[in-house]
Amino acid sequence: MAAASARRRVLSVASECTPLAKTGGLADVVGALPAALAPHGWRSRVLMPAYPHVRERIGRSRRLWRTDDLFGGPAAVRSCSVDGIDLLLLDAPHLYDRAGGPYGVDGRDHPDNHVRFAALSWAAARIVVEGLSDRWRPDVVHAHDWQAGLVPSYLKYAGSGTPTVMTIHNIAFQGVFAPDQLDRLRLPTWDFHPDALEYHGLVSALKAGMVHASRVTTVSRTYAEELTTPQFGFGLEGVVAARSARGEMGGIVNGIDTAIWDPSADPHVAEPYSADAPGAKQAARTALLREFGLGDPDGPLAVVVTRLTHQKGIDLLLEAIPGFVAEGGAVAVLGSGEADYEHGLRELAGRFPGSVGVHIGYDEPLSHRMYAGGDMVVVPSRFEPCGLTQLYGLRYGAVPLVASTGGLRDTVADADADAIASGTATGFVLSQATVQGLAEALDRARSLYADRAAWRRVRERGMRAEVDWSDSGRQYAELFAELAR
Numbered sequence: 321m322a323a324a325s326a327r328r329r330v331l332s333v334a335s336e337c338t339p340l341a342k343t344g345g346l347a348d349v350v351g352a353l354p355a356a357l358a359p360h361g362w363r364s365r366v367l368m369p370a371y372p373h374v375r376e377r378i379g380r381s382r383r384l385w386r387t388d389d390l391f392g393g394p395a396a397v398r399s400c401s402v403d404g405i406d407l408l409l410l411d412a413p414h415l416y417d418r419a420g421g422p423y424g425v426d427g428r429d430h431p432d433n434h435v436r437f438a439a440l441s442w443a444a445a446r447i448v449v450e451g452l453s454d455r456w457r458p459d460v461v462h463a464h465d466w467q468a469g470l471v472p473s474y475l476k477y478a479g480s481g482t483p484t485v486m487t488i489h490n491i492a493f494q495g496v497f498a499p500d501q502l503d504r505l506r507l508p509t510w511d512f513h514p515d516a517l518e519y520h521g522l523v524s525a526l527k528a529g530m531v532h533a534s535r536v537t538t539v540s541r542t543y544a545e546e547l548t549t550p551q552f553g554f555g556l557e558g559v560v561a562a563r564s565a566r567g568e569m570g571g572i573v574n575g576i577d578t579a580i581w582d583p584s585a586d587p588h589v590a591e592p593y594s595a596d597a598p599g600a601k602q603a604a605r606t607a608l609l610r611e612f613g614l615g616d617p618d619g620p621l622a623v624v625v626t627r628l629t630h631q632k633g634i635d636l637l638l639e640a641i642p643g644f645v646a647e648g649g650a651v652a653v654l655g656s657g658e659a660d661y662e663h664g665l666r667e668l669a670g671r672f673p674g675s676v677g678v679h680i681g682y683d684e685p686l687s688h689r690m691y692a693g694g695d696m697v698v699v700p701s702r703f704e705p706c707g708l709t710q711l712y713g714l715r716y717g718a719v720p721l722v723a724s725t726g727g728l729r730d731t732v733a734d735a736d737a738d739a740i741a742s743g744t745a746t747g748f749v750l751s752q753a754t755v756q757g758l759a760e761a762l763d764r765a766r767s768l769y770a771d772r773a774a775w776r777r778v779r780e781r782g783m784r785a786e787v788d789w790s791d792s793g794r795q796y797a798e799l800f801a802e803l804a805r
């Protein structure tokens with residue numbers, strides 16, 4: 321199959337890509353897809369902004385495209401390769417030379433983010449239409465989240481027939497802005513109506529992509545279904561339902577990059593271990609307890625690695641932790657986000673020294689040590705399009721305890737009596753996303769943990785679960801092939 325289709329090309333457009341810029345799972349997915357698609361004959365190039373720290377990190381690059389005016393300043397696209405990923409970096413200092421992360425400084429978004437990412441989308445469309453100076457032109461364009469949401473629209477206005485796939489990683493972020501910006505962003509006012517760019521009197525970049533792309537995908541099957549409902553659709557459920565009804569929308573579950581996330585070859589883990597030889601996981605646990613200043617608990621050590629936001633159910637966690645540690649559990653949290661949650665977690669750490677440890681911040685190496693050292697990883701999200709932390713947990717033997725939503729539900733098999741008996745259980749799924757539901761699941765986990773043999777069986781099953789990209793890479797490749805035909 322690979323040989324027959326070796327020359328097909330996909331342009332992936334995103335605001336983040338591991339290892340260059342990451343604020344969440346989007347980056348890991350965008351960074352992993354090229355390798356996932358390659359065995360199926362697809363060569364990827366990833367277009368992303370040349371943020372200052374990205375420019376510093378890359379070595380030699382080649383300029384392949386330029387313009388004098390990308391929404392108010394000159395811009396160029398440079399190609400380079402990092403960790404085997406072929407990158408196209410959009411160099412536009414007037415838009416991307418800013419302190420802080422990809423979207424803002426100190427938790428506050430830049431006010432002109434709609435311009436910064438419309439520019440990324442416009443440049444993507446120009447590349448497709450004009451081709452790059454090395455004659456590269458894609459057969460399919462893959463747009464990720466609202467930051468690339470306008471790519472299909474710009475292509476449509478340019479009269480391009482290149483097929484596009486719009487992948488929704490999180491519908492809660494839509495890139496909404498006022499219609500008085502249309503001219504400035506080179507978007508036509510004639511398409512400002514509810515069947516195209518308009519969203520309740522405003523412009524929505526994500527909606528535009530969902531309407532104009534050849535196909536829409538999201539990152540798990542359950543989330544694709546949830547998105548048709550008002551509870552999860554954030555106002556776009558109608559668009560989702562319409563495209564689903566026409567068979568133009570579906571879910572492809574994320575995988576993880578098992579070259580980066582492998583407890584038997586992880587540079588951040590002192591002693592390697594695996595499902596076949598899990599012995600050294602104990603050493604990672606001991607080291608993590610020490611790192612967080614925790615005593616050795618009788619119960620499980622639960623880890624949490626997350627953005628601290630409402631989506632992630634942090635309020636539920638804050639309420640459930642006291643009961644869990646009172647019964648012998650311990651908790652280590654790595655995260656950053658909303659001030660109230662940071663404060664609440666610090667407060668718990670102060671109240672339960674030796675049982676609750678908190679590290680506020682973003683720390684990639686520490687995240688690896690946490691999955692390795694944790695007995696379980698807790699993900700009580702209110703909604704979760706896919707979720708990667710439960711997958712890293714599975715792989716590293718940190719048994720996932722997750723809410724019953726989105727990709728969490730699709731990737732974790734609850735340890736109910738039947739699943740334990742049949743040996744298919746890989747974790748714990750909350751019966752309901754409430755404090756009580758979380759407390760109940762934590763109780764079940766504690767009981768199972770007390771039966772070490774039973775716990776090890778669930779853990780081992782999880783470590784052997786298929787969480788790599790092989791199946792989902794094939795599904796994306798098939799979708800692209802169908803559209804490029």
Ligand code: ADP
Pocket residue numbers: 343344345346348625626627654655656681682683684687706707708709710
């Ligand atoms: P989301 O993209 O909604 O944040 P995911 O579970 O898909 O959720 O992905 C989160 C990714 O970000 C994972 O790779 C996780 O390890 C990482 N991550 C989240 N918070 C932190 C943090 N504070 N430090 C390091 N890594 C983090």
Ligand code: GLC
Pocket residue numbers: 344345346349489490539574704705706707708
């Ligand atoms: C989003 C979602 C998360 C998903 C990630 C990668 O950030 O919140 O659930 O895993 O994108 O697709």
